Amino acid sequence: FYETGPEYQLLNDEDFPEALEDWLNVQKVVEYELWSQDWKQRVESGKWKDYPGYASAKKGHIALQDHGSFIWFRNIKIREIH
Numbered sequence: 001f002y003e004t005g006p007e008y009q010l011l012n013d014e015d016f017p018e019a020l021e022d023w024l025n026v027q028k029v030v031e032y033e034l035w036s037q038d039w040k041q042r043v044e045s046g047k048w049k050d051y052p053g054y055a056s057a058k059k060g061h062i063a064l065q066d067h068g069s070f071i072w073f074r075n076i077k078i079r080e081i082h
Contacts, residue, residue, distance in 0.1 A: 019031050019032060019033045020032055020033070020034065035056075035058070039055075043055050062078065064076075
């Protein structure tokens with residue numbers, strides 16, 4: 001059983017920005033740095049505060065999710081990037 005987690009985009013470490021930003025209609029709606037003190041405070045005070053370990057993994061399993069609609073996945077290939 002898995003609870004949903006944040007969505008990530010894979011980037012190489014060399015060109016990885018200091019903070020992650022989400023934009024909607026040319027307006028920045030959120031900015032954060034993963035695993036920073038600010039990040040931890042937001043997780044601990046948000047709707048996921050009752051799920052120990054939420055958003056703490058830096059490596060692990062990948063979960064595919066839907067939101068109550070029919071969904072199909074096929075030809076999914078995952079490889080480790082070095």
